[in-house]
Each structure stands twice: as structure tokens, then as C-alpha cells.
Amino acid sequence: MTETTQVTLAELLIVAASETWRDNGEVLASGITTIPRLGASLAKLTHSPELLMTDSEAFLVSEPVPLGPRGDYKPKYEGYMSFDRVFECVWGGKRHVMIGPTQIDRWGQTNLSVIGDYAKPKSAMLGVRGLPGNSINHINSLFVPNHGPRVFVAGEVDMVSGVGYNPKRWGEGMKQDYLDLRLIVTDLCVLDFGGPQHAIRVKSLHPGVSFEQVQAATGFPLLKADNLGETPLPTAEQLAIIQRLDPHNFRGAVLKNNPPALKAA
Amino acid sequence: MALNKELTATAAVAQLRSGMTVGIGGWGPRRKPMALVREMLRSGLKDLTVVSYGGPDVGMLCAAGKVKKLIFPFVTLDAIPLEPYYRKARESGAIEVMELDEGMFEWGLRAAGMRLSFLPTRVGLATDVLAKHPQIKTITSPYADGEVYVAMPALKLDAALLHVNESDRLGNTLVRGADTFFDHLFARAADRCYVSTEVLHDKLALDADTAKLNPFERYLVTGVVHAPCGAHPTYFGPNYGWDMDHFKRYNASATEENGWQKYLDEFVNGGEAEYLTKVGGAERVGKLKLPVF
Numbered sequence: 347m348t349e350t351t352q353v354t355l356a357e358l359l360i361v362a363a364s365e366t367w368r369d370n371g372e373v374l375a376s377g378i379t380t381i382p383r384l385g386a387s388l389a390k391l392t393h394s395p396e397l398l399m400t401d402s403e404a405f406l407v408s409e410p411v412p413l414g415p416r417g418d419y420k421p422k423y424e425g426y427m428s429f430d431r432v433f434e435c436v437w438g439g440k441r442h443v444m445i446g447p448t449q450i451d452r453w454g455q456t457n458l459s460v461i462g463d464y465a466k467p468k469s470a471m472l473g474v475r476g477l478p479g480n481s482i483n484h485i486n487s488l489f490v491p492n493h494g495p496r497v498f499v500a501g502e503v504d505m506v507s508g509v510g511y512n513p514k515r516w517g518e519g520m521k522q523d524y525l526d527l528r529l530i531v532t533d534l535c536v537l538d539f540g541g542p543q544h545a546i547r548v549k550s551l552h553p554g555v556s557f558e559q560v561q562a563a564t565g566f567p568l569l570k571a572d573n574l575g576e577t578p579l580p581t582a583e584q585l586a587i588i589q590r591l592d593p594h595n596f597r598g599a600v601l602k603n604n605p606p607a608l609k610a611a
Numbered sequence: 612m613a614l615n616k617e618l619t620a621t622a623a624v625a626q627l628r629s630g631m632t633v634g635i636g637g638w639g640p641r642r643k644p645m646a647l648v649r650e651m652l653r654s655g656l657k658d659l660t661v662v663s664y665g666g667p668d669v670g671m672l673c674a675a676g677k678v679k680k681l682i683f684p685f686v687t688l689d690a691i692p693l694e695p696y697y698r699k700a701r702e703s704g705a706i707e708v709m710e711l712d713e714g715m716f717e718w719g720l721r722a723a724g725m726r727l728s729f730l731p732t733r734v735g736l737a738t739d740v741l742a743k744h745p746q747i748k749t750i751t752s753p754y755a756d757g758e759v760y761v762a763m764p765a766l767k768l769d770a771a772l773l774h775v776n777e778s779d780r781l782g783n784t785l786v787r788g789a790d791t792f793f794d795h796l797f798a799r800a801a802d803r804c805y806v807s808t809e810v811l812h813d814k815l816a817l818d819a820d821t822a823k824l825n826p827f828e829r830y831l832v833t834g835v836v837h838a839p840c841g842a843h844p845t846y847f848g849p850n851y852g853w854d855m856d857h858f859k860r861y862n863a864s865a866t867e868e869n870g871w872q873k874y875l876d877e878f879v880n881g882g883e884a885e886y887l888t889k890v891g892g893a894e895r896v897g898k899l900k901l902p903v904f
Contacts, residue, residue: 519759
């Protein structure tokens with residue numbers, strides 16, 4: 347029996363993230379940073395064994411590699427996937443990545459470059475990295491550990507790094523066919539792009555969170571999915587796999603104070 | 612054969628000129644030719660256009676005021692995600708930028724290596740990469756599809772700087788890391804390529820399997836610099852991991868008063884032999900654990 351009171355929100359998010367890789371077929375599943383990576387790993391070990399994964403450096407592995415120091419564990423290599431080959435994979439469209447951008451707008455456009463004026467930004471982050479190429483070529487999902495109006499901005503993101511469904515950005519002759527945004531997993535809810543013209547909808551709310559609370563933390567109007575429900579808690583089997591994949595509990599350091607999935611009554 | 616391309620780091624950097632476009636190999640805090648970068652810090656070079664998958668190379672050259680323009684997809688130290696001196700330079704408006712997707716950047720190097728003016732790609736369309744850089748144009752397919760692509764311009768380099776595992780005096784090189792990134796494309800995109808190497812041989816004599824580790828032809832190599840531990844503090848597989856203690860120290864210096872000058876005085880200004888002693892010598896560097904991802 348699951349001791350649900352001890353399940354953490356981070357673990358619930360891992361399970362929610364894993365769902366984005368269901369029924370994707372044989373694609374490279376890339377989860378960037380702890381929770382997306384554990385989500386992809388959980389997907390491969392449960393509902394979607396056909397997924398390809400790497401050791402997060404340069405080799406394809408037949409079994410997801412646990413996070414952090416590995417002790418006696420030996421990665422089970424099945425192939426090679428250097429950055430050179432990742433780019434070839436990206437351009438061929440056989441990948442689904444989940445990343446955590448600094449800003450997201452109502453069109454699903456993302457920013458990892460700068461906040462503020464481009465010439466003299468208030469804050470310089472990493473740069474656009476691979477976001478332009480990922481977003482225009484293959485499936486993308488997003489992870490937000492701090493759902494709030496600074497992430498989900500009112501207008502466009504400050505520097506459009508990853509493309510989205512903003513018709514003003516797409517000129518004649520530009521091929522939009524491969525743009526495919528799936529889920530946004532946040533610390534409050536799971537969102538998708540299933541509304542009219544790919545408008546963002548709340549798909550499920552985490553236990554104890556209301557739609558109004560999510561809306562208040564978002565800089566643009568949200569829709570409710572028809573079957574809006576509650577994000578499921580991890581099963582005992584899923585929790586055991588997560589523990590095996592993350593023996594040093596890196597997941598416990600992602601969210602502030604590592605809150606439980608169910609708030610104390 | 613009389614081909615001996617060996618020279619000192621000082622002599623290699625003396626062949627560079629202010630105002631040049633210089634490509635730096637590696638990726639973030641991995642496989643960076645840091646001994647050559649430190650020699651640049653000690654030089655009078657300025658107004659450089661630096662082309663890099665950026666790590667501490669970019670941060671240090673920015674801190675030293677050597678950079679006029681940066682062509683880059685990112686700058687990061689990985690475990691320390693935000694590179695402190697890049698941020699300072701970027702946020703103060705001190706550097707011009709051409710900010711590119713990682714793949715566009717690769718395409719630009721490939722175009723230069725193939726002596727083309729551009730290569731087509733979808734990457735960059737519908738983003739601010741194009742909106743902020745109007746010099747990057749689009750092109751319409753001349754075929755029935757009529758699709759509009761980005762015409763990624765060639766990133767032609769005056770010089771490229773790389774660090775390799777082994778080299779001989781002729782410029783034959785071997786690279787052994789799990790991922791050796793795009794160093795070969797930097798070599799091809801450059802008029803002159805300088806490699807620093809962990810191990811220098813008079814003449815490589817290889818079996819066929821080892822010969823496969825040769826990433827590009829020796830005719831691309833202008834000069835070879837013997838620089839053991841020359842990628843420190845970056846990760847240089849399989850020889851040594853990154854030096855997190857050193858990165859933390861470097862990162863902390865950015866928030867101290869005169870922190871950069873103190874860093875230079877402590878580590879850089881005394882020359883490379885003193886640098887290696889200060890960071891614990893070849894023995895300590897050789898024991899830095901390879902990162903586990």
C-alpha cells in the first residue's frame with residue numbers, strides 16, 4: 347500500500363511528465379534536468395520501452411541510467427549519440443524533448459536567452475541554445491517548477507527562442523508542419539495546447555489546487571479541458587522505480603522545501 | 612620530412628591580430644583550449660570576434676575586455692549554469708552579439724569549411740534569432756515546394772583554437788573524448804588552426820583502429836602547442852574531469868571587488884607553468900574525476 351502522505355510533489359510531477367512520452371513510438375526521449383529526465387526514464391521503464399535514451403553525455407543506453415554517482419552500476423550501452431548526431435536526429439524529427447524555459451507565452455513560444463531589452467538586458471541567461479531547432483523540428487514539452495506570471499508572461503516572451511503557434515511569426519512559405527507542442531508540467535497543474543488555435547488549456551490540477559489559483563498565477567487567460575481532472579498520484583510501482591532511478595534523491599532538491607503531493611489537512 | 616609545426620603558446624598567440632575572428636573549440640565547460648585562452652589573456656589582443664559554444668573561454672575573454680563581438684548559441688559552466696563574466700558583459704551592453712541556435716552555428720561552420728556563402732535550414736524561422744539579426748536572410752527554394760528557409764551565413768574564421776589528446780609535430784591529431792563536439796568543423800572553417808595537445812609525438816605511427824580517432828587532416832593545422840593539462844579547468848575526457856573547486860573560485864571572483872584582477876594575478880599572469888602549480892600540478896589535474904551525468 348502506498349503511504350500517500352509521504353509522496354512528494356516532485357514525484358507526482360515525474361509521473362505527470364512521463365505521460366508526455368506515451369505512444370510517441372521509437373524516438374529519442376530527452377528530459378533536460380532532474381524531473382523531466384526522471385519522467386522520460388520512468389516512461390521507458392513502464393509504458394513506453396520503445397523509447398531511445400542516452401546516458402546524458404554521448405551514448406545510447408538500453409536502460410535509463412540512474413542519476414548521480416552510480417556505484418557498481420554499469421550503463422548498458424546500445425549505441426552512440428554525440429551532439430553531432432543529436433542534431434541530425436533533431437533535423438530528422440525523431441525526438442521529443444522536455445525543457446524548462448525561463449519564459450513561456452500563450453502561443454507556447456519560449457525564452458532562454460535574456461530578460462528585458464535585447465541590447466542591454468536586465469538578465470542574461472544561457473542563450474537560445476537548441477530551442478529554435480528543437481521547436482521547429484520535433485515534439486516538445488515544457489517543465490515549470492515555479493508556476494507564476496513571471497514565467498507565463500502576459501505578452502510575448504522577451505526573446506523568442508523556441509517557436510510557437512503565433513501566426514504573426516510565420517511568414518508565407520515557412521513550414522509549420524513539424525511544430526508539435528504537447529504538455530506543460532508545472533508545480534500546480536498539467537497544461538496542453540488542445541484549445542482553439544492551440545490555445546493552452548488546464549488538463550489536470552494537482553491535488554488541492556484550484557483552476558482559479560492557476561489562472562491567477564498565469565499572465566494570460568487559460569481554458570479548462572473538457573475532462574479537467576486531478577493529476578494522479580504515483581503508484582507504489584512507480585515510486586519504487588523512481589527511487590531506483592534517483593537513489594541520491596536529487597528530486598527532493600528541485601522544488602522549494604520539497605512539498606508533499608497532498609497538503610496536510 | 613621537415614614539417615615541424617611545434618611552437619610555444621606565446622608564439623601561436625603572437626600570430627593572432629587584434630580585430631580577428633577567432634573560433635574556439637569544445638562545448639561549454641568541456642574540451643576548451645584553455646592554455647591558449649590564458650595566453651590570449653596575457654597578450655595585447657583586443658577587438659576580437661569570438662565564435663564559440665561558450666564556456667569559461669568566453670567568460671574570461673569578456674572579463675579581460677578582449678571581445679568586441681560574440682557569435683554563440685550559449686555560454687555556460689553546466690553545473691554553474693550562468694557564466695558570471697559573460698553575464699556582466701552582456702548585461703552592460705559591452706559586447707555585440709550574434710546569437711544563434713546550436714545547429715545554425717554548426718551549419719555556419721560547415722558552410723565556411725565547404726567555401727559556401729550559406730547553407731539552408733528551417734532552424735531560426737519564426738524566432739527572434741532572425742528578428743534581432745536582420746543580416747541573416749531567408750531564401751526561397753527554387754523547386755516546386757517553394758519553401759522558405761533560413762540562409763545561414765558561413766562563419767568564416769581567421770583562426771581556430773583547439774585542444775586535442777595527442778598530436779605529432781606534423782599536425783596529425785587524435786581525439787579520445789566520449790564526445791568531441793564540432794572541433795573538426797572549426798578546423799575546416801579557419802584560415803589558420805592552432806592545436807594544443809596533452810601529448811606531443813615526433814611522428815604518429817598508428818594501427819587502423821587508433822587512426823579512426825584522427826578528426827581532421829594535418830593540412831588544416833598551422834601550429835601545434837604542447838600543453839599538458841591545457842584544457843584545465845574544463846572536462847577533457849578521458850584524461851581529466853572538470854575542476855569544480857576552481858570553477859567555484861572563478862565564479863565567486865565575479866562578485867568580489869577587483870575579483871577579476873585578483874584571479875588574473877593569482878592564476879594567469881605568472882605564466883602557464885605557475886598556473887599548473889597553483890592548481891595543484893599535473894598529478895592533481897590527472898586525478899580530477901570524470902563527470903557523471
